[in-house]
Amino acid sequence: MNKLWIILSDTLQDQLKRKSFYVLLTLSVLIVLTLRGCYNVNYTVNNQTIDPASIARHASLFAFHLITVSVLLMAVLLSMRMFQNDRQDGTMIMYMSRPISRWQYGFGRVAGVWLLTSLFMFCLHATIFAIAWAKSGEILYGYLVASVICTINIFFVILLTSLLSFFMPGFICAMTVTALVTVGFLSDGGLRIANSQIVKSMLTHPSTQAPSIWRIFYPKLLMVQQYAATFFNRDNFQAIGPVHPVVNVFLYSLALLIVFLLVVDRQEV
Amino acid sequence: MTPMIKLQGVTKKFGGEPVVKQVDLEIEKGSTFALLGPNGVGKTTLVRMMLSFSRPTSGVIMINGVPAMRPEARKSTGYLAEQHLIPPHLSGQEYLRRTAALLGLSRERTSEEMKRVLSLCRMTDKGHVSAAKYSKGMRQRIGLAAAIMGSPELLILDEPVSGLDPVGIKEMRIILENMQRSGTTIMLNSHILSEVEKICDTVAIMDKGQILVKGLLRDIVPENESLEDVFVRYVGIDHE
Numbered sequence: 001m002n003k004l005w006i007i008l009s010d011t012l013q014d015q016l017k018r019k020s021f022y023v024l025l026t027l028s029v030l031i032v033l034t035l036r037g038c039y040n041v042n043y044t045v046n047n048q049t050i051d052p053a054s055i056a057r058h059a060s061l062f063a064f065h066l067i068t069v070s071v072l073l074m075a076v077l078l079s080m081r082m083f084q085n086d087r088q089d090g091t092m093i094m095y096m097s098r099p100i101s102r103w104q105y106g107f108g109r110v111a112g113v114w115l116l117t118s119l120f121m122f123c124l125h126a127t128i129f130a131i132a133w134a135k136s137g138e139i140l141y142g143y144l145v146a147s148v149i150c151t152i153n154i155f156f157v158i159l160l161t162s163l164l165s166f167f168m169p170g171f172i173c174a175m176t177v178t179a180l181v182t183v184g185f186l187s188d189g190g191l192r193i194a195n196s197q198i199v200k201s202m203l204t205h206p207s208t209q210a211p212s213i214w215r216i217f218y219p220k221l222l223m224v225q226q227y228a229a230t231f232f233n234r235d236n237f238q239a240i241g242p243v244h245p246v247v248n249v250f251l252y253s254l255a256l257l258i259v260f261l262l263v264v265d266r267q268e269v
Numbered sequence: 270m271t272p273m274i275k276l277q278g279v280t281k282k283f284g285g286e287p288v289v290k291q292v293d294l295e296i297e298k299g300s301t302f303a304l305l306g307p308n309g310v311g312k313t314t315l316v317r318m319m320l321s322f323s324r325p326t327s328g329v330i331m332i333n334g335v336p337a338m339r340p341e342a343r344k345s346t347g348y349l350a351e352q353h354l355i356p357p358h359l360s361g362q363e364y365l366r367r368t369a370a371l372l373g374l375s376r377e378r379t380s381e382e383m384k385r386v387l388s389l390c391r392m393t394d395k396g397h398v399s400a401a402k403y404s405k406g407m408r409q410r411i412g413l414a415a416a417i418m419g420s421p422e423l424l425i426l427d428e429p430v431s432g433l434d435p436v437g438i439k440e441m442r443i444i445l446e447n448m449q450r451s452g453t454t455i456m457l458n459s460h461i462l463s464e465v466e467k468i469c470d471t472v473a474i475m476d477k478g479q480i481l482v483k484g485l486l487r488d489i490v491p492e493n494e495s496l497e498d499v500f501v502r503y504v505g506i507d508h509e
Contacts, residue, residue: 006370017358090354094364094415097320097348098371099340269322 004104004111007095011112014091015078021116024074028120031070032127035063039135056136060143061233063128068150068225069185071121075154076177079113079161081170087269096269106162106264107257113158118151142231149228152249153221157181159256166263180219187215188222191240216241220248271334273298273423273454274319279328281314288314290478292328296471298422301445301455303465305496306475307504312458313351315475316427319456320348332423347421351428351458353412357401361392361411364400368415378419386414389444405432413441417448424448426457430464442468462496472496476504 015021038059043050086092086109095105125147133139157177164173191211193199223245230237239245274296281289289311296302306312317323318330321338330337332346355364362383369379387393390410400408409432416424424445430438438461445455445468459465465472466486473483481503482489490499 002373003371006367010367014356014358088354089356090350091356093322093348093350093354094356094367095371096322097343097346098368099342099344099373100371101340104340266324268324269317 003100004108007100007105007108008112008115011109012116015113015116018078020077024077025120028067028070028074028124031066032063032124032131035059035066035128036131036135038062039131052136053138056132056138057140057233060128060132060140061229064125064143064146064229064232065225067121067124067128068147068153071117071124072153072157072181072221073178074120075113075117075157076161076174078117079110079158080165080174080177082109082113083162083165084170092269102265102267103261106261110155110158110162110260114151114155117154117158121150121154122147140232146228146231149231149246150225152246152253153224156219156221156249156253156256159253159260163256163260163263166267181221184218184220185222187218188220188226188240191215192222192226195238211240217243217248219252220245224249270298272296272331273300273333274456275329275331276315276319277329277331279315279318279325279330281311281318281323282326287326288478289318289325292478292480294473294480294483296454296456298333298454299452300471301449301469302457302471302473303469304456304458304473304475305460305462305465305500310475311478312475313427316425316456316458319425320346345419345422347416347418347424349409349412349416349424349426349429351431352405353408355400355403355408355411357399360397360399361387361403361407361414362396364411365396365415365418368418372419374419382418386418389417390414391440406434406437409433410437413444417444420448420451420453422453424453424455426455426459428458428460430459430461438464462500466490466496474500474503 039052039056043055083092092105096102122144126144129140129143132143160180161173161177164176167173168176220240223239227237227239227245229235243251272295274294276292276294279289279292279294280287292315304312304315314323318325319332319337320343324338332342335342355361359367365383365386366379369382374382383396384393387396390413392407392410392414395403395407400411403411409429413429416426426445429445430441433441442464449455449468455468457465457469470486471484472486472489474481486496490496
């Protein structure tokens with residue numbers, strides 16, 4: 001356990017030395033500062049002023065999803081070349097020539113990036129939480145819990161990227177993972193829109209067909225985000241299919257973790 | 270007594286082609302052993318398998334009685350690669366500190382060891398410099414410093430003097446002789462036969478993935494011949 005912690009801590013330090021981390025940090029801070037403007041405006045619809053609490057809730061919901069998706073992309077970028085770099089710059093040999101198990105090395109590296117990106121996302125969400133509170137007086141109970149729930153999505157994405165990075169170049173690996181995640185987002189987003197009351201009321205013959213099997217069992221990253229958002233958004237959550245999205249992503253992550261550790265174990269250093 | 274390194278029927282194939290063929294080898298504790306052979310005969314592959322960087326296709330490798338794939342086998346092993354890589358974002362000191370942490374040394378011991386090994390490898394004043402700015406020789410020195418950290422029982426060196434100037438080579442020899450006196454088992458791959466003759470007591474000559482001869486240096490090299498003569502006799506002069 002101690003060795004695992006050493007590798008995890010080394011990974012945090014390594015990532016904090018990378019320029020790309022600070023570029024992404026700056027971009028994220030700029031996005032959050034831009035979002036701050038949403039809370040300063042008085043919105044009027046049909047000559048009725050919308051109450052600040054409602055504005056805060058909607059703006060925070062938008063910010064929640066935007067930050068979560070941005071951090072997912074950041075996780076892909078940070079992990080896409082991690083193991084290739086380790087092999088090329090001697091980091092892998094540094095660990096493997098010492099009394100370290102391969103699972104400790106592989107899991108320590110992945111957990112390090114996971115911890116860093118999760119903390120990063122939590123800080124950004126906490127900033128939005130604080131802005132909403134300061135500007136509108138609305139305390140979004142559950143906002144930070146929702147942030148913690150979404151860390152499972154980050155874990156899934158880092159594992160998938162790390163696993164694929166053993167078989168393909170970093171850039172192609174990042175594009176593949178982004179494409180896989182995007183397909184899931186479009187599929188779940190499309191289903192959710194199709195099942196919404198507004199769309200159903202607009203259609204004369206709303207579809208009653210059940211979604212296809214692959215859409216039910218595809219990794220449900222967007223659904224996890226939507227489920228997490230119900231913790232502060234007072235919306236009802238309806239899962240697609242028999243498996244809860246958190247369980248879905250957890251099971252995928254577990255399976256990926258097992259395959260990833262097997263691949264690390266079989267790697268030539 | 271359990272040998273420090275024991276290989277039994279070790280074979281390694283790459284794409285079906287055997288690079289190492291049925292190697293049996295024992296290296297006694299406290300000996301200074303050199304594995305000699307022309308380029309591409311499987312010496313580095315053998316070393317990589319001893320360190321579990323690569324799995325043998327068949328056969329067994331034991332380090333101090335422990336299977337080489339288990340982490341405990343590397344508990345007291347130092348390793349220096351032919352072209353030792355140090356992560357460029359780390360300084361020499363940071364690299365050594367990480368090595369000490371992986372070895373489980375306490376904070377006080379880490380500090381003492383860092384001073385000792387940096388001084389031995391003449392890198393005390395360059396320890397804080399980023400590895401990205403190191404020359405090849407400096408990387409080898411830091412690599413050696415990391416390898417001897419915590420006074421390992423087994424030191425595996427792959428072409429250790431590669432990239433070192435004559436002074437560096439002499440200093441390396443002195444360090445190895447000191448470690449030898451303290452009972453460390455040293456295993457090295459080297460092309461520089463004159464250095465091997467000065468440092469090692471046991472040698473093995475390898476060619477085409479097989480050990481051709483193994484024994485004490487004094488038994489293998491007759492009085493009127495040099496190691497180079499013996500080496501050429503075994504592997505042939507027109508090898509490449």
